[in-house]
Amino acid sequence: MDELDSALVQLLQRDARQTNRELARQLGIAPSTCLERVRSLERRGVIRGYHAEIDTAALNRGVQAFVAVQIRPLSRTVIDSFTEFVAGLPQVVSAFVVAGGDDFLIHVAVQDLDHLHAFLVDRLSRRREIISYRSSVIYQQAHNTVLAALDEP
């Protein structure tokens, strides 16, 4: 993970469909060398994949929200089964097991407020392990598409 790798990771975060030759040109190295570097990053698991970013409106998801959930008991069995349940729902973008007052934080994207309500009432609240939940509609969001490596501690 030298300086060349960092630069490569940064370029591929910005645009994953650049040609290998274009990447090589920007780094000032030969295409064959560049390809070998990328392959190495993939093999080592540094690069986990390449994904297209899709406009949520095009996917018919006009409303997004976070749902903070408390579940009991907080055993591994219950956490794992609830995680699996949540991850399988098409409305769910991502889910987090967190410390603090809440146990789960779930990012959902649905058609509209009616569907958000239906999701909460018809899907989530059916789960017996939930003892409370509270949702926050998202007004705006900002995403950092390119993350750099932080300095050593």
Add this chain to the structure above:
Amino acid sequence: MDELDSALVQLLQRDARQTNRELARQLGIAPSTCLERVRSLERRGVIRGYHAEIDTAALNRGVQAFVAVQIRPLSRTVIDSFTEFVAGLPQVVSAFVVAGGDDFLIHVAVQDLDHLHAFLVDRLSRRREIISYRSSVIYQQAHNTVLAALDEP
């Protein structure tokens, strides 16, 4: 946005570096047609970009957390300037303006707990518009890499 477009969007969410020929093969159409479809999706803004997914550990970010922040006054000026400030911090993955008890929800990724604490105390708390904040360390996370279009309402 017909069935072919949906399938294309799904394939490119899963793997954005597939060759155009491979995409065409999976959809049962000619490469030239497939390319025209992809270009159209890009032109219409359905596809916003292609990004490499990087292992957070490789970026030296062992700890992630959500920080819920309350700010005052809740005017556009203050919200915008705080958003800009937050989005510029290298520790921040994403930031959300939300309804409900909190005003901002900030997803951060840092080296370790010491750096999380330093981030909260040295960076965030300097902002005068913050009247309170509370952080939740992330234990586990699940990501839905491929989102499908939801049914019409």
Add this chain to the structure above:
DNA sequence: GCCTCCCACCGAACTTCGTTCGGAAACGAG
């Protein structure tokens, strides 16, 4: 200091792919 080994890099050759374009086919409106 010198020799050797090893690893990263390069450039050429070959395969595969992206891209363009003319024409065919499908579709809808009148």
Add this chain to the structure above:
DNA sequence: CTCGTTTCCGAACGAAGTTCGGTGGGAGGC
């Protein structure tokens, strides 16, 4: 049915991905 429009296909060509033998430079041993 006919016309016009849109979508699709297949061939052709330039560009890119991929492989591989060779080269240089740095590390370690003598």
